[in-house]
Amino acid sequence: xxxxxxxxxxxxPLAYFEQALRRLNYAVAYQPQHNxxxxxxxxxxxxxxxxxxxxxxxxxxxxxxECNPEQESLPVILENLMVLxxxxxxxxxxxxxxxxxxxxxxxxxxxxxxxxxxxxxxxYQQLSESAWISLNIIVNTLQQMLATSLAxxxxxxxxxxxxxxxxxxxxxxxxxxxxxxSD
Amino acid sequence: MIQIEDLQPILTASEILTELAQFPxxxxxxxxxxxxxxxAYRDQTLxxxxxxxxxxxxxxxxxxxxxxxxxxxxxxxxTLTLPFTVPxxxxxxxxxxxAAFNQRLQLGNFGMNGQNLAYFRYHWLVFERQFxxxxxxxxxxxAYQQCSDFGPRLEALASGQIQLASAID
Numbered sequence: 001x002x003x004x005x006x007x008x009x010x011x012x013p014l015a016y017f018e019q020a021l022r023r024l025n026y027a028v029a030y031q032p033q034h035n036x037x038x039x040x041x042x043x044x045x046x047x048x049x050x051x052x053x054x055x056x057x058x059x060x061x062x063x064x065x066e067c068n069p070e071q072e073s074l075p076v077i078l079e080n081l082m083v084l085x086x087x088x089x090x091x092x093x094x095x096x097x098x099x100x101x102x103x104x105x106x107x108x109x110x111x112x113x114x115x116x117x118x119x120x121x122x123x124y125q126q127l128s129e130s131a132w133i134s135l136n137i138i139v140n141t142l143q144q145m146l147a148t149s150l151a152x153x154x155x156x157x158x159x160x161x162x163x164x165x166x167x168x169x170x171x172x173x174x175x176x177x178x179x180x181x182s183d
Numbered sequence: 184m185i186q187i188e189d190l191q192p193i194l195t196a197s198e199i200l201t202e203l204a205q206f207p208x209x210x211x212x213x214x215x216x217x218x219x220x221x222x223a224y225r226d227q228t229l230x231x232x233x234x235x236x237x238x239x240x241x242x243x244x245x246x247x248x249x250x251x252x253x254x255x256x257x258x259x260x261x262t263l264t265l266p267f268t269v270p271x272x273x274x275x276x277x278x279x280x281x282a283a284f285n286q287r288l289q290l291g292n293f294g295m296n297g298q299n300l301a302y303f304r305y306h307w308l309v310f311e312r313q314f315x316x317x318x319x320x321x322x323x324x325x326a327y328q329q330c331s332d333f334g335p336r337l338e339a340l341a342s343g344q345i346q347l348a349s350a351i352d
Contacts, residue, residue, distance in 0.1 A: 074317075077290065097279050098274070100278070104294045109306040111292035111294070113286055115282070123292075125291070126308060136256065137256065
């Protein structure tokens with residue numbers, strides 16, 4: 001179906017992505033707009049080494065820009081928030097964010113962070129001319145974020161299991177996670 | 184397929200200063216975004232403008248240069264360097280503050296490199312390098328806007344002028 005046909009059928013982009021991702025064997029749940037909550041798509045992106053589900057929340061956001069004097073229509077952003085199954089306490093957040101900062105240097109897209117609201121997360125925002133974003137891009141994003149998460153999770157887990165942050169930082173310097181110092 | 188130098192006229196037409204450059208020791212081209220690149224933010228960025236420079240590079244160009252395979256989905260990497268280095272004693276607080284900001288940013292994220300230099304970066308996935316001028320300019324302007332909105336607080340925290348709680352607030 002063309003985009004015009006999908007729109008004529010009353011299908012929103014996220015509702016369409018639900019069907020398309022389901023056809024690619026993703027477990028997906030579409031949640032329409034409800035009160036102040038925008039519509040969103042919940043996707044099981046994969047599982048961690050312990051078999052726990054790694055969920056991604058996809059939302060379409062409009063750009064809030066001070067630099068749009070002509071009030072022209074702006075591109076949109078597809079926010080992908082991957083929530084990792086690790087739970088962390090408030091006192092662990094600072095160390096986890098320090099680790100996140102190290103991983104973010106070499107993350108191919110997006111950034112990790114730890115927050116009291118979400119716990120350990122990985123977030124990427126895809127800028128797009130239209131809300132009908134290429135499915136290739138959406139799947140590629142999910143795959144890259146999952147792969148990056150799985151590469152970094154053992155280090156986060158090691159910290160949560162009691163390894164000190166200084167020991168982890170030393171390990172990171174000598175192990176496979178590269179540090180991008182080109183900035 | 185569009186090359187990085189093809190973006191230069193688009194940016195120049197929008198009064199964004201650029202310079203075509205190559206990564207040292209390679210043939211990989213990138214665009215240097217000059218200080219005060221965007222006139223819309225010239226006043227706001229006066230405090231930061233002296234050192235704020237940015238770059239645009241297609242990641243597939245970098246991958247090809249080291250013999251790595253590339254896919255049809257490329258990344259246009261936009262980096263803006265913030266004009267300060269974080270003292271080692273304040274790295275932990277800056278990481279906390281950046282994490283808080285990164286949850287709110289519309290696009291991209293703040294970070295610190297191995298030398299504790301603060302930066303903003305956005306990796307934009309682009310299928311076969313197809314994107315509109317409008318989207319490109321939106322990404323760059325939004326990046327500058329966010330650096331203007333959040334950069335001064337990061338800088339003040341790094342210099343010890345403010346505390347973490349007031350930086351995040």
